[in-house]
Amino acid sequence: MKKTTTQHHGNKFSSFFCNLFGHHYVVSKKVTQHIKEYKCLHCQKQVTTDVSGKLSVLTPQMQEINNTLGDMYQKRKNRTVQHVA
Numbered sequence: 463m464k465k466t467t468t469q470h471h472g473n474k475f476s477s478f479f480c481n482l483f484g485h486h487y488v489v490s491k492k493v494t495q496h497i498k499e500y501k502c503l504h505c506q507k508q509v510t511t512d513v514s515g516k517l518s519v520l521t522p523q524m525q526e527i528n529n530t531l532g533d534m535y536q537k538r539k540n541r542t543v544q545h546v547a
Contacts, residue, residue: 476504476505476506479504479505480504485504485505485507486503486504487500487501487502487503487517488500488501490508491528491532493510493528493531493532493535494531494535496511497510497511497528497531498511499520499528500517508520
């Protein structure tokens with residue numbers, strides 16, 4: 463099984479801007495209270511918080527882990543809310 467990864471880093475000007483001034487990340491998805499996915503406004507680079515709280519490149523494997531973790535978090539959150547009510 464061949465895995466291909468495509469990274470969207472915008473155009474050359476955007477990449478140059480990010481190399482010069484750094485990325486401007488905004489939250490693109492809240493996975494849990496502590497884990498989020500971010501996207502650079504200029505070059506579209508995607509990162510996520512890792513287990514130590516630092517930003518890591520959002521690989522397909524990390525994205526799959528985040529999706530599973532988000533599903534588990536939502537199920538637990540919904541179950542907790544139902545018991546209180």
